[in-house]
Amino acid sequence: MEAWAREYVGIPFRVGGRDRGGCDCWGLVRLVIGERRGVWLPSLGAEYETINDRERIEALVGTTKPLVAAERLPGPEPFAVVVLRILGRPVHVGLVLDREHFIHVWSRRAACVERFASPEWARRIEGFYRVA
Numbered sequence: 001m002e003a004w005a006r007e008y009v010g011i012p013f014r015v016g017g018r019d020r021g022g023c024d025c026w027g028l029v030r031l032v033i034g035e036r037r038g039v040w041l042p043s044l045g046a047e048y049e050t051i052n053d054r055e056r057i058e059a060l061v062g063t064t065k066p067l068v069a070a071e072r073l074p075g076p077e078p079f080a081v082v083v084l085r086i087l088g089r090p091v092h093v094g095l096v097l098d099r100e101h102f103i104h105v106w107s108r109r110a111a112c113v114e115r116f117a118s119p120e121w122a123r124r125i126e127g128f129y130r131v132a
Helices: 003-007 025-037 054-068
Strands: 081-086 089-096 101-106 109-115 125-129
Touching (some): 025 101
Antiparallel strands (some): 081 089, 089 101
């Protein structure tokens, strides 16, 4: 895992958050890519009100893929976006750190690094997408 990723661990969850004071999952992906790669992806923060608005979030993940992905990747690659299913729907995103780890934040925990192969996430991976 990249040492710089530790700078983002612990950022609290905040719906619509787009900075180090608090982020939702897309906000964290956007923040890291912006700060580390100099590419600021669309905010999308005003597009949904709560994390329970799964239909709108699922639609955003679907419409966001062309913005963040030139192509679907066969596996994880650093700085790719991983799309994950929650309750069977692709409504959660994280950022690939290396072939085994990703960073994400969600309502159950502050930003953290996890393994793709963990029992909690292995079956939830919808796909990996290269940032355009």
